[in-house]
Amino acid sequence: MNTIFNVIIYSLVLDGIIATAISENGASDGIIQTNHDNQKQPNMTVENPQSYTPLFPEVTGYRCLKSYHKRFLRGWGNETDWHVGTAPQCGKCEKWTIKEHDGKVSLKESCTGKYLRANLERYVDLADKVQSHELWEPVKNGDSTWKFKSFYGTWLRSQPHGRISLNTVAQGFESFTLESWAVLSRTAVDKSESAREAKTDCAVYVMVAVLFFSHLLNCVLIGAIICACRNVRKVSSNEEKQAASDFRVKGTGRDQ
Numbered sequence: 432m433n434t435i436f437n438v439i440i441y442s443l444v445l446d447g448i449i450a451t452a453i454s455e456n457g458a459s460d461g462i463i464q465t466n467h468d469n470q471k472q473p474n475m476t477v478e479n480p481q482s483y484t485p486l487f488p489e490v491t492g493y494r495c496l497k498s499y500h501k502r503f504l505r506g507w508g509n510e511t512d513w514h515v516g517t518a519p520q521c522g523k524c525e526k527w528t529i530k531e532h533d534g535k536v537s538l539k540e541s542c543t544g545k546y547l548r549a550n551l552e553r554y555v556d557l558a559d560k561v562q563s564h565e566l567w568e569p570v571k572n573g574d575s576t577w578k579f580k581s582f583y584g585t586w587l588r589s590q591p592h593g594r595i596s597l598n599t600v601a602q603g604f605e606s607f608t609l610e611s612w613a614v615l616s617r618t619a620v621d622k623s624e625s626a627r628e629a630k631t632d633c634a635v636y637v638m639v640a641v642l643f644f645s646h647l648l649n650c651v652l653i654g655a656i657i658c659a660c661r662n663v664r665k666v667s668s669n670e671e672k673q674a675a676s677d678f679r680v681k682g683t684g685r686d687q
Contacts, residue, residue, distance in 0.1 A: 490536055490569045490577060490609060491529045495521035497608040498589030504607070506540030506547065506557055513543060513557040517593040526612040535566040538579075549581030553597040576606040 496504040502517035503525040518525050524542035538547040545557035546565040558565050567587070568580040578601045579587040585597035586605040598605055 486534055487529075487531060487536060487569050489571070491531050493612045494527050494529050495525055495610040495612045496527060496538075497521075497610060499603050499606050500589060500591055500593075502589065502593060504589070504595065506545065507542050508545075508557065513545060515547065515555050515557065515595045517589060517595065521610065521612055532561065532566055535568050536579075537561045537565050538567065549583060549585065549587075549597060551583055553585060555587070555595050555597065570601070572606055574606075576608050578605045578607065 498504065498517060500517070502519055503521045504527065505516050505518040505525045506527075507514055507516075507524045524540065526541040527547075528539040528541070529536050530539065539545070540547065540557060543557060545559060546561055547567070548556050548558040548565045549567070550556065550564070564582050566582060570578050570580060572578060580601075581587065581597055583597070585599055586601040587607070588596050588598040588605045589607070590596060590604060
C-alpha cells in the first residue's frame with residue numbers, strides 16, 4: 432500500500448510541475464518584446480507646433496543610411512571605446528534616429544545612444560550629446576540620395592573597404608540612401624512573434640503529450656503493483672492452506 436501511495440503522490444507532483452510549465456509558457460500569448468519597442472523615442476514636440484514646419488521631413492525620423500557601396504552606416508562600442516563603420520545589413524547598430532536642430536540634423540545611433548560626430552582630422556566618432564560637431568547639414572542629390580555636410584564643411588564619406596571618413600568634396604562615395612528602419616523593424620517583430628507563437632504551441636503540445644504518457648505510465652505502474660500484490664496474497668494464501676493441510680496430515684499420523 433505504501434508503494435501505491437508513493438506512486439499517486441509522484442503523479443500529482445508531476446502534474447503540478449507540468450501544469451506550472453504550461454502556464455508559464457502560455458502566459459506570454461506569443462508576444463515578444465524587442466529592443467525597438469523598449470527604446471525611448473525622441474521628443475519631437477515644440478512650443479508652437481502649428482507654426483513649425485520641418486525642413487527635412489524626408490531625412491528626420493528612424494533611418495538606415497545605405498552607402499554608395501550598398502552597406503549601412505553602423506555605430507557600436509563598449510564602456511570605453513566607440514566605433515563607426517559599415518555593415519551589409521540594417522540591424523540594431525545600423526539604426527539611426529535623425530532629429531532636426533535649427534536647419535541641421537543630428538544622427539543618434541541605436542546600439543549606444545550616442546551621436547555621430549565630425550572631427551577636424553576628417554574622421555568620425557560618437558559623442559554623448561549634441562553640440563556643434565554633432566550637427567550635419569543634409570543636402571539632397573538629383574537621384575534622391577542624400578549627402579551630409581559636417582561642421583567643418585567636409586562631407587560624410589563611405590569608402591569601399593567599409594571605413595567611414597570625411598571628404599572635402601561630395602562625389603559618389605559621399606551619397607547615402609535613407610531607408611525607414613521603423614518599417615523594417617515592424618516586419619522583423621512580426622516574424623519574431625510568429626516564430627514565438629509556433630514555438631509556444633509546440634512546447635504546449637509536447638507538455639500535453641508528456642502529461643498524457645505520465646498518466647499512462649502511472650496507470651501501468653499502479654496496475655502492475657496491484658497485480659503483484661494480488662499474486663503475493665494468492666501465494667501467501669496457498670502457502671497457508673498447504674501448511675494447514677500438512678499440519679492435519681501430521682496430526683492424523685500421530686493419532687494412528
